Structure formats: structure tokens, C-alpha cells
Amino acid sequence: MTGRVAVHELGLDGDVQVNRKYHGGEGQAVYAYAQEDADFWIAELGRELPPGRFGENLRTSGLDLTGALLGERWRIGTAMFEVTAPRIPCANFARFWDEPQLVKRFTAYGATGAYLRVLETGRIGAGDGVRVVHRPGHGVTTGRAFRIFTTQKARVAELAPALHHLPLKDQPKVRTRIDARTAAGA
Structure with missing residues (x-):
């Protein structure tokens, strides 16, 4: 990212989210990925992975994104963001990298980055x-949350205290799963 970029309710100036059913929208307006986790993949795959290669808008440094709490709020530049969800990798992600086992490997590693909602629009820039x-x-x-969504679905009730921080489009589906699990006595 060069210069300062405007942050709007649905993302960064110039960012286009083609299919908002699965990507983007209010609760996935911005995607952050940690340089430390990118460094793992650089070593693992033996190739460079410059900023943006994970599909991220923000490449952070010195911030544990896997340990970020849903609902955590970040001030970057003059904008305010809220952590809403982990990224769940899909087959398109693997094809983009030309790594057939990438979804399985990405899931095993478990450092997925964080989707963000924009709470206050503003401007951000490299180095902020x-x-x-x-x-x-x-x-x-x-x-x-990533583990619950992918490999530990029986633990879905643990998401209840953070449900209102998830992207709005995902809340009804997760609420239904929590209710079903609770009704089953699990």
C-alpha cells in the first residue's frame, strides 16, 4: 500500500469484492494477515509471498492475529476496525497458489488472519x-473460532458470547447451530 488510502464501510478504496455472498460485505470489509504467519509459509513453500498474496488488504507485523478476540477493536490511521471472524480457506485459495493441498495445510497450521468490519471510516497508510x-x-x-468452524464443530456453543461480533450474514446460521447443539444436550 502506498500513500494513504480511504477506508469506507465496505472496505478500502480500490478494493473490489466480486462475490459478496462469500467474500466481503460489512463483516468482511477488510482482511488482515500477519507477516509472521506469511514468513511461515515463505519457509514452508520456499517462495516469496508479497503483501496481498493471501488476499489480504492489510499485512500486519507484531500482532498475534490468531489470538485476536472477536469484537476486538483496532485503530489504524484515522479508521476504526472490529475483528469479526477468521478466514476459512476454500478451493479457490488453493488454485490461486497452485497448491492442491493448501486448504488442508492452511487448516492444520491454523493461522488464518482476521476479517474486520469498519466501525469508523478514515484513512490508512503503509507503516501505520x-x-x-x-x-x-x-x-x-x-x-x-477457526477450529470450531472447521475441525471442532461440536464446540459451536462456545461461540455464543461472541456471536454478535460475527459478520451479520453469518449470525443466523451460527445461532441455529448453537441452538441445535444446545437442544441436543451437548
Whole structure:
């Protein structure tokens, strides 16, 4: 990212989200991925992965995105963001990298980055620090949510305290799963 970029309710200036059914929208307006996790993949795959290669809008440094809490709020530049969800990789992700086993490997590694909702529009630029201004007390991290969504679905009730932080489009589906699990006595 060069210069300062405007942050709008649905993302960064110039960012186009083609299929908002699965990507983008209010709860996935911006996607952040950590340089430390990119470094793992650079070593693992033996190739360069410059910013944007994960589909991210923001490449962070020094911030544990897997440990970020759903609902955590970040000030970057003059904009305010809220962590809403982990990224769930799909087959398109694997094709984009030309790595057939990437979804399985990405899931095993578990560092998925974080989707963000825009709470306050503004401007951001390369080198802007990320200041965590609020951390809710529920303890549901992006890493924990990722495991529940992918490999530990029986634990879905653990998402209940953070449900209202998820993207609006996902809340009814997750609520239904929580209710079904609770009704089953699990």
C-alpha cells in the first residue's frame, strides 16, 4: 500500500469484492494477515509471498492475529476496525497458489488472519501502527473460532458470547447451530 488510502464501510478504496455472498460485505470489509504467519509459509513453500498474496488488504507485523478476540477493536490511521471472524480457506485459495493441498495445510497450521468490519471510516497508510483499543472479555479468539468452524464443530456453543461480533450474514446460521447443539444436550 502506498500513500494513504480511504477506508469506507465496505472496505478500502480500490478494493473490489466480486462475490459478496462469500467474500466481503460489512463483516468482511477488510482482511488482515500477519507477516509472521506469511514468513511461515515463505519457509514452508520456499517462495516469496508479497503483501496481498493471501488476499489480504492489510499485512500486519507484531500482532498475534490468531489470538485476536472477536469484537476486538483496532485503530489504524484515522479508521476504526472490529475483528469479526477468521478466514476459512476454500478451493479457490488453493488454485490461486497452485497448491492442491493448501486448504488442508492452511487448516492444520491454523493461522488464518482476521476479517474486520469498519466501525469508523478514515484513512490508512503503509507503516501505520495497529493500536488495540478494546478487547472484550469473552475469550473467543479468531484461532478458537477457526477450529470450531472447521475441525471442532461440536464446540459451536462456545461461540455464543461472541456471536454478535460475527459478520451479520453469518449470525443466523451460527445461532441455529448453537441452538441445535444446545437442544441436543451437548
